[in-house]
Amino acid sequence: MLVCVLFTPGNPVVSVPAHCALNKLFGSRLLVDADRRRPYETPERGAPGHCAAVILVQTQDEVQQALQVANTEGLRYVLSAGRTGLVEAQRPQGEIVLSLERLRRVLGFELADGRRCDLDTADIDAASVRLLTWWTALGQPDLSGSTITAEAGLAVDALNQVLGAVGRMFPMEMGSTASASIGACVANASAGANAVCYGTAAHMATAARGYWGDASATGPWAAPQWVAPAADRLAIDSMRLPADWGLVGSQGVFGVITEVSLRTQAIPRAREGVLLAVSGMPQAMDILNHARVVFGADIEEFEFLSRSAVQLVLRRKGADLRLPFDPIPTSPYLVLLQVRQETADDTLAERLYDFCSGIVGLADPDIGYAPLPVLKKLRHSITEASNLETRALGAGRLSFDTATPLLRFGAYLQDLAEALREMRPDLQLIDFGHAGVGGAHLHLIGGAGRPLAEDAAELTRRVIDITLQAGGTFSAEHGVGPKWALEVLARTPRAQLQEWAARKRRHDPALVLQARSFGFDRLLAA
Secondary structure (H helix, E strand, C coil), X not given: CCEEEECCCCCCCEEEECCCHHHHHHHHHEECCHHHHHHHHCCCCCCCCECCCEEECCCHHHHHHHHHHHHHHCCCEEEECCCCCCCCCCCCECXXXXXXXXXXXXXXXXXXXXXXXXXXXXXXXXXXXXXXXXXXXXXXXXXXXXXXXXXXXXXXXXXHHHHHCCCEECCCCCCCCCCCEHHHHHHHCCCXXXXXXXXXXXXXXXXXXXXXXXXXXXXXXXXXXXXXXXXXXXXXXXXXXXXXXXXXXXXXXXXXXXXXXXXXXXXXXXEEEEEEEECCHHHHHHHHHHHHHHHHHHEXXXXXXXXXXXXXXXXXXXXXXXXXXXXXXXXXXXXXXXXXXXXXXXXXXXXXXXXXXXXXXXCHHHEEECCHHHHHHHHHCHHHHHHHHHHHHCXXXXXXXXXXXXXXXXXXXXXXXXXXXXXXXXXXXXXXXXHHHCEEEEEEECCCCCCHHHHHHHHHHHHHHHHHHCCCECECCCCCCCCCHHHHHHHCCHHHHHHHHHHHHHHCCCCCECCCHHHHHHHHHC
């Protein structure tokens, strides 16, 4: 017998025999067998959850139908697509998993003048060929201002394979783009490594469509086009939930994005990157300010890697990596500066070297040149190395995704490191991330023989307090999810909580979607 889950606000979850509505709708795509459910119960990181069933929707209409059943029968869903999230939003705790992974059709490509190529296929190779053929037949018109529309479950890399056929891209750069879905990126306002240039995924979306939690259709929704904020303002902040963005940036708590149109960008004719050894993050931020004067909007990335992060990667992944320095600098931080150029000449590398050695005044031993894939591999190996270290030591890890205004970013990291060192000298602080937008990923790894759990609450409080004192946010680009629900409820002004609660009641009165994210189950029960 199929078992579903009934929730009532303020009461525990109870299992009840299900009517046959979901079974009639989805048949074999309603997964109830334990072995078939297990992949959806096991997140990329952290402890497994448990779900009553998994729904594999294949069309956007089926999302609406699943929501209608949930509203009628008192069911709750957690959303799942690429399952790469870091805030436990995709980990079920008794809910039904609503998986969007099969919503991966590329729907169409549109020029700025309105001419459109209808694609409507999940075959990525076929979509690439069809798009190139169409563009060529038109005489290869200018693609500036073009957009591409696809279903929400399509992976970032798959989308870029299609766009690459005509020299365009969706410029999200993360370690998880092979799996991360475009819908989730837009819903979370994901930043990635090159947000300093292109903004977040929310700012790249021109139209997001889908359904509110009450199953009513909604859209199109969009965020404003990216404009870099002033240095004393936050550039990325998952705590915003702007009402006028609708589904965009809403993290699935009010509704589900099923289809999204995205601005495309030209793949640069030339790119160059360099690793720079710096004396601290204040110096790094000075370099960014100088780079803005010289390269302007052509700065694609400005990433930072702490010495502890680099040492960890070399210790755990050293056989696969090589730093472009001899000897390896002992500086506390490295920064990865990547710039682009729209012309195909070979002057960019020379301009970048002149900037580093002349304007910034770095000595040659502190300037590390290597092909961009080598530099990217170092940057994207940190999390895997951290996973290996955590398992080897067995003392646990706390992970944070913070952001502060650029004006305070360098001092913030210094203050944080000093406070954590004073509290737990045995702690490894692995810090890295998007310095160009003030974003930091923080991994706190416990030392062997001393479990991190004994100080986890105090360490969490300390990190969040220092972040907020610096004008920052403890939820930068990965969302809030259930992970930070209690902190949100404790630290958010009452008026803001009431506004969120009113929107939840308006769009998802039955608490069908992501009820534990942001603590909505507790907030509305109270």
